[in-house]
Amino acid sequence: MTRISVSKNSGTARSAHTDEYLIKDEPYYEPIGQEIAVFEAAFHQQLPVLLKGPTGCGKTRFMQHMAWRLKRPLITVSCHDDLTATDLVGRYLITANETVWVDGPMARAVRTNAMLYLDEIVEARKDTTVVIHPLADDRRVLPIEKTGELLTASPEFSLAISYNPGYQSVLKDLKQSTRQRFVAIEFNYPAAALERKIVRRETGVDEAMAERLVKFAGMTRNLKGSGLDEGASTRLLVHAGKLMSTGIDPRTACRTAVASALTDDPEMIAAVNELSASLF
Amino acid sequence: MNLSSLTAAELEARLDEALDPVLSSRRTAAPLARALAGIERTNQDFVLKWVDIIIKTNSEMAYQFAARAPEAFRLMNLPAIEAWIIHAMDVYDKQGLYPGCSAFGQLEAFAAETAEAAHSVTLDEIRHILELFVQGLAGRPLKVEADPETYTDTGTLFLPVRLYQFAERPDNFRLYKAMAAHLWAQTWYGTYRLASGAPSLTETLAAFREPEKALRLIHALETVRLNALIARELPGLYRDMQELQQLIGEVRYPAAWEQAIQRLTKPKAGVSDSLALLPGLYEGEVPAPFCFQGRLMPERAQHAMQERLTREKELFREALAQSSNESAAPSPDTESASKEKSRQYSVEQVPDPDHPGQFTFMLMLDGQPVQPLADMRALMNSIVQDLGQIPEDYLVAAGAGGYRRQADEKRPEDVWKGTYHEEGAFLYNEWDHRRNHYRKHWCVLREINVHPAHEPFVARTLAKYRGVLPQLRKTFEALRGENKLLKKQVNGDEVDFDALVEARADMQSGMELSERLFTKLQKFERDIAVMFMVDMSGSTKGWINDAERESLVLLCEALEILGDRYAIYGFSGMTRKRCELYRIKRFDEPYTGQVQERIAGIRPQDYTRMGVTIRHLTKLLNDIEARTKLLITLSDGKPDDYDGYRGEYGIEDTRMSLIEAKRAGIHPFCITIDEAARDYLPHMYGAVNWTLVDDVRKLPLKVSDIYRRLTL
Ligand SMILES: Nc1ncnc2c1ncn2[C@@H]1O[C@H](COP(=O)(O)OP(=O)(O)O)[C@@H](O)[C@H]1O
Ligand SMILES: [Mg+2]
Numbered sequence: 001m002t003r004i005s006v007s008k009n010s011g012t013a014r015s016a017h018t019d020e021y022l023i024k025d026e027p028y029y030e031p032i033g034q035e036i037a038v039f040e041a042a043f044h045q046q047l048p049v050l051l052k053g054p055t056g057c058g059k060t061r062f063m064q065h066m067a068w069r070l071k072r073p074l075i076t077v078s079c080h081d082d083l084t085a086t087d088l089v090g091r092y093l094i095t096a097n098e099t100v101w102v103d104g105p106m107a108r109a110v111r112t113n114a115m116l117y118l119d120e121i122v123e124a125r126k127d128t129t130v131v132i133h134p135l136a137d138d139r140r141v142l143p144i145e146k147t148g149e150l151l152t153a154s155p156e157f158s159l160a161i162s163y164n165p166g167y168q169s170v171l172k173d174l175k176q177s178t179r180q181r182f183v184a185i186e187f188n189y190p191a192a193a194l195e196r197k198i199v200r201r202e203t204g205v206d207e208a209m210a211e212r213l214v215k216f217a218g219m220t221r222n223l224k225g226s227g228l229d230e231g232a233s234t235r236l237l238v239h240a241g242k243l244m245s246t247g248i249d250p251r252t253a254c255r256t257a258v259a260s261a262l263t264d265d266p267e268m269i270a271a272v273n274e275l276s277a278s279l280f
Numbered sequence: 281m282n283l284s285s286l287t288a289a290e291l292e293a294r295l296d297e298a299l300d301p302v303l304s305s306r307r308t309a310a311p312l313a314r315a316l317a318g319i320e321r322t323n324q325d326f327v328l329k330w331v332d333i334i335i336k337t338n339s340e341m342a343y344q345f346a347a348r349a350p351e352a353f354r355l356m357n358l359p360a361i362e363a364w365i366i367h368a369m370d371v372y373d374k375q376g377l378y379p380g381c382s383a384f385g386q387l388e389a390f391a392a393e394t395a396e397a398a399h400s401v402t403l404d405e406i407r408h409i410l411e412l413f414v415q416g417l418a419g420r421p422l423k424v425e426a427d428p429e430t431y432t433d434t435g436t437l438f439l440p441v442r443l444y445q446f447a448e449r450p451d452n453f454r455l456y457k458a459m460a461a462h463l464w465a466q467t468w469y470g471t472y473r474l475a476s477g478a479p480s481l482t483e484t485l486a487a488f489r490e491p492e493k494a495l496r497l498i499h500a501l502e503t504v505r506l507n508a509l510i511a512r513e514l515p516g517l518y519r520d521m522q523e524l525q526q527l528i529g530e531v532r533y534p535a536a537w538e539q540a541i542q543r544l545t546k547p548k549a550g551v552s553d554s555l556a557l558l559p560g561l562y563e564g565e566v567p568a569p570f571c572f573q574g575r576l577m578p579e580r581a582q583h584a585m586q587e588r589l590t591r592e593k594e595l596f597r598e599a600l601a602q603s604s605n606e607s608a609a610p611s612p613d614t615e616s617a618s619k620e621k622s623r624q625y626s627v628e629q630v631p632d633p634d635h636p637g638q639f640t641f642m643l644m645l646d647g648q649p650v651q652p653l654a655d656m657r658a659l660m661n662s663i664v665q666d667l668g669q670i671p672e673d674y675l676v677a678a679g680a681g682g683y684r685r686q687a688d689e690k691r692p693e694d695v696w697k698g699t700y701h702e703e704g705a706f707l708y709n710e711w712d713h714r715r716n717h718y719r720k721h722w723c724v725l726r727e728i729n730v731h732p733a734h735e736p737f738v739a740r741t742l743a744k745y746r747g748v749l750p751q752l753r754k755t756f757e758a759l760r761g762e763n764k765l766l767k768k769q770v771n772g773d774e775v776d777f778d779a780l781v782e783a784r785a786d787m788q789s790g791m792e793l794s795e796r797l798f799t800k801l802q803k804f805e806r807d808i809a810v811m812f813m814v815d816m817s818g819s820t821k822g823w824i825n826d827a828e829r830e831s832l833v834l835l836c837e838a839l840e841i842l843g844d845r846y847a848i849y850g851f852s853g854m855t856r857k858r859c860e861l862y863r864i865k866r867f868d869e870p871y872t873g874q875v876q877e878r879i880a881g882i883r884p885q886d887y888t889r890m891g892v893t894i895r896h897l898t899k900l901l902n903d904i905e906a907r908t909k910l911l912i913t914l915s916d917g918k919p920d921d922y923d924g925y926r927g928e929y930g931i932e933d934t935r936m937s938l939i940e941a942k943r944a945g946i947h948p949f950c951i952t953i954d955e956a957a958r959d960y961l962p963h964m965y966g967a968v969n970w971t972l973v974d975d976v977r978k979l980p981l982k983v984s985d986i987y988r989r990l991t992l
Contacts, residue, residue, distance in 0.1 A: 086773040094797050099775055146774070193633055219416040226415055251516075271412030274457060278417070278517035 021073030021114055029058065029065035030198050035185050039066050039160075042183045048136045048159040050179060053187025056233025058198075059162045062187070063117045072156060073114040075105050079124035085131045089144055101147055110135070110142050113156035121161040122174055129178055135159055136181040192218070195234060203241030209250070212279045213237045216254060219275045220262065227268045232258045250280035286324050288317040295346060298331050302339045312343075315350040323353055330365055333714045337924070341372055344384040355391035363397075364390050366715050373719065393442060400444035401452040404720070410437070410456060414464040417514070420662045422464065430574025432463040433584040434472055434666075445571070446527060458521045458572035461514075465506040470551050472581045473668050481578040484555060494558060496566045499576040501544060501554035503569075504533075508545035521572060528571050536564050585666055592663055593674055599656045600625055601677035604645065625675040641670060708895045710856065713932035723892035725859040730850060730878040737880030741833040745980070752834065752984060756841040759988060764802045772800030808991055809845040809867065809906035811897050813913045816850035816862060817888040817920070823976050824916050824953065825884055830980035831914065832864075832879050836871050838984045844991070845906065848875075851893040852885035855923045859892045860885070867904055890919040891933035894948070898941040910990065911941055913950040914983070918960055935964045951986055953979060 042049050043066075051059045060076070067074035077088065090104040109116035121129060134141050140153040161182065163174050190198060195217070196210040205213070214237065221231030240257035244250055254276035259269050286294075292313035299309060316324055327349045334342040345365065352361050367390065372380025383390075393400065407424045414437065415421045427438035437460055443452040466472065472481065481498070488494035511518040525531060533541060540557045543549060604623055624646055629639040641664055643650050652660065663670055710722035742749065766772070768779045776799045783794040812835070814828055832848060839846045847869075850862035864882065865875045894911070901909050919930030938948045950961055950970040961970040973982045 084773065091773065092775050094775065094780065191633065222416050222418065223412060226421065227412060267408045268412060270409045271416060274409070274413045275416045278514040280516050
């Protein structure tokens with residue numbers, strides 16, 4: 001029997017096993033403000049959530065943590081500009097004998113009462129974004145045109161999207177009609193003490209190293225808008241810390257994991273390297 | 281060997297002609313020619329070539345060069361001589377004729393320096409890196425500039441043009457870094473911070489018998505304190521600074537300094553400790569300076585600080601007024617006018633969790649913390665950096681109007697002065713083809729709004745072209761394209777049932793199941809972003825201006841139908857210090873009545889400096905995401921500006937800016953009405969990237985048509 005897969009990303013073609021999306025061990029997440037309480041409240045009130053903030057500040061980790069905390073399977077879709085509504089909702093597959101409908105991540109999330117997380121939603125095309133609208137307002141339904149089905153979300157289903165308002169591009173802004181459906185939680189880089197704690201926990205470097213790494217991040221954040229679009233994120237610090245904890249020299253770790261990851265501009269790289277060199 | 285050299289007579293004839301404007305009966309070309317007759321032909325040609333080049337900038341400079349050229353050949357090789365010329369010309373550009381001439385005059389010093397050049401580092405190479413470096417460290421951004429003295433006025437770090445003290449290049453770079461860091465530390469750790477009520481540093485020093493000695497002592501004391509702070513906060517940097525000093529020799533302190541050092545290396549030591557220690561050490565000797573410490577210039581620092589404090593106070597009070605207006609708006613329920621009046625700002629010191637013993641400052645309105653906007657926060661930080669706090673009298677919101685205008689308006693001649701001269705302005709390099717290098721941060725460009733004209737210009741234009749409009753619209757509608765359903769695709773959104781039926785039939789007859797069983801909707805997306813750059817120079821007055829405005833009206837009609845993203849900017853200006861870009865429509869702005877009034881309001885202004893305009897619009901286009909990016913210029917002539925930006929110079933700079941645009945993936949195109957365009961436009965835009973509209977009256981219809989063909 002010939003089986004033809006038509007999906008672009010293998011995730012959409014797989015059948016739904018709730019279990020594989022359940023998170024068993026507590027993902028480490030260090031709360032920055034009231035975000036856990038707000039998310040829980042939104043979940044119980046069945047309100048969709050918008051996570052706003054620069055890249056690498058813990059949004060994905062937060063979702064993993066919340067999914068674990070609320071004991072829901074987590075289905076994550078990283079959005080990109082080729083993503084179509086069909087990719088999200090579902091499509092027909094054709095086998096030798098029949099055509100089979102296969103749910104996309106959205107339909108699967110609704111059927112399995114999962115937590116659906118659409119990461120970097122603005123990367124998706126605008127006409128794709130609108131398919132989430134009926135799920136995101138108080139109807140909480142997902143019409144599947146091709147099968148004629150109308151899925152109604154149960155109270156356990158929840159929807160979250162993330163968005164980086166730092167993008168300067170006018171195109172990469174979130175439409176009002178979309179954003180106004182969501183409870184927005186703002187994320188930012190954690191305060192220094194917290195960020196040190198996160199870096200230590202995630203990488204195993206000692207307090208003195210964590211302190212310097214966080215200070216270094218602060219220096220790069222001073223350069224935001226003067227040649228850098230963003231300063232070093234917590235994620236980049238974690239990368240540098242991980243390299244350091246395996247014995248890579250700190251200056252080299254910062255150069256490879258941070259400076260070169262931030263920019264290609266040779267003068268900026270030189271300046272950022274001088275900054276890390278001034279600390280280690 | 282000298283066979284082919286030019287004779288003194290030949291040289292004299294050439295120089296006589298070239299240098300005519302600066303020669304007289306007392307100053308002839310003869311001595312120059314005699315001296316040059318003795319050098320090789322290639323070198324003579326080199327001199328004559330450069331004389332011709334320099335004359336285009338200034339004849340006296342050319343004379344000075346020619347007079348010293350023979351000496352230069354004795355002292356340096358060709359590349360070094362070129363560097364000497366460019367250096368002198370840069371001095372001329374920045375400081376004027378007299379300093380320019382003496383730069384040529386200091387030939388020997390220059391030659392001596394270049395002899396060290398193999399391991400020397402020039403400030404030009406690394407200025408930007410240093411600026412970024414100190415901005416990353418902390419505090420308000422500092423500029424870096426070349427100066428014979430090494431010091432800071434708290435807004436700019438002044439550093440030597442070139443460093444060659446050390447035999448290794450990396451050490452000379454480290455010295456630059458150490459100097460910049462030390463001066464930065466003066467601004468960040470408060471060497472000039474004014475404690476309220478305390479006398480200023482100059483006043484304190486003036487009370488000593490030898491103020492100059494007191495100054496050197498206070499600098500030495502502060503250096504102890506700053507070194508200790510750097511050691512604590514920036515250990516890697518401290519190591520670099522100390523290693524460098526070791527190469528020269530350790531700084532030894534007199535025995536009497538021991539207690540002072542103990543006191544100054546405590547974490548909380550401040551400039552007040554240095555001041556308190558000064559009298560006790562005054563009679564003793566002054567320790568040797570560190571190689572990176574430069575000088576302390578309290579008058580200049582105080583002057584720059586005073587200027588900044590006045591300006592920032594105004595700006596801060598203005599920002600308070602604005603933010604209290606905004607925060608007042610969303611609570612219309614109980615607030616009455618009388619309640620409004622009692623709104624009270626205050627600043628609270630909060631212990632800084634990251635720096636024990638230090639404070640951060642929180643802005644409060646009626647006892648509630650307010651979140652200041654990013655630029656207001658920067659302002660607060662800068663004020664606290666100068667004063668250590670936000671004084672009471674800063675916390676009174678400015679009265680309506682008044683301040684803003686004063687604070688925002690900067691006279692063009694002030695642009696290069698003061699510490700904040702780049703505020704709100706963009707700086708761009710300019711290409712100097714004669715010297716084959718960029719003049720750094722040469723042009724100062726500001727975006728300003730076109731003054732809208734409240735006249736029905738758009739309606740009038742639409743009425744005038746009533747006859748052709750339907751056709752125009754139809755043409756562009758056809759271009760808009762439609763979505764197409766592609767059949768028999770390997771993957772897609774829907775099942776292609778015709779294909780499926782066919783495939784099943786095939787299969788039953790023993791063939792393999794085809795893979796092409798889906799339909800796919802092909803979205804027709806133009807994905808074009810186009811920037812229109814409209815000549816608003818004085819020469820467009822009259823007909824041309826009308827035609828340009830009409831062109832824009834029809835163009836907007838067309839673009840609105842197409843749905844392409846577009847922006848329109850007009851350009852003009854006078855001199856490199858006042859390049860102006862008039863916003864008519866930004867990319868993110870819909871085609872509103874306001875835009876229409878701005879189109880109507882386009883008026884001829886001054887000159888056309890095209891390079892800087894293209895560089896700025898390229899930057900704007902870079903921020904847009906689109907598959908195709910176009911930069912279309914509507915022009916009536918050559919690049920031309922008041923301060924020598926004409927002829928080859930302007931053309932070459934414009935050409936270079938277009939090359940930069942192309943490198944950024946932008947397609948430039950020029951629509952011109954200048955009949956002489958053939959002579960220079962192909963060189964600037966490329967052979968096919970321009971078109972001439974020979975009749976101005978046809979311009980409006982032509983422009984849309986050209987655009988249609990360009991984007992087909
Ligand atoms: N609050 C936090 N708690 C724990 N880890 C964090 C936190 N913030 C950031 N991190 C670390 O930073 C990394 C990147 O975060 P991530 O969630 O992927 O960022 P985002 O989704 O916002 O781009 C995580 O893998 C984790 O190591
Ligand atoms: Mg993420």
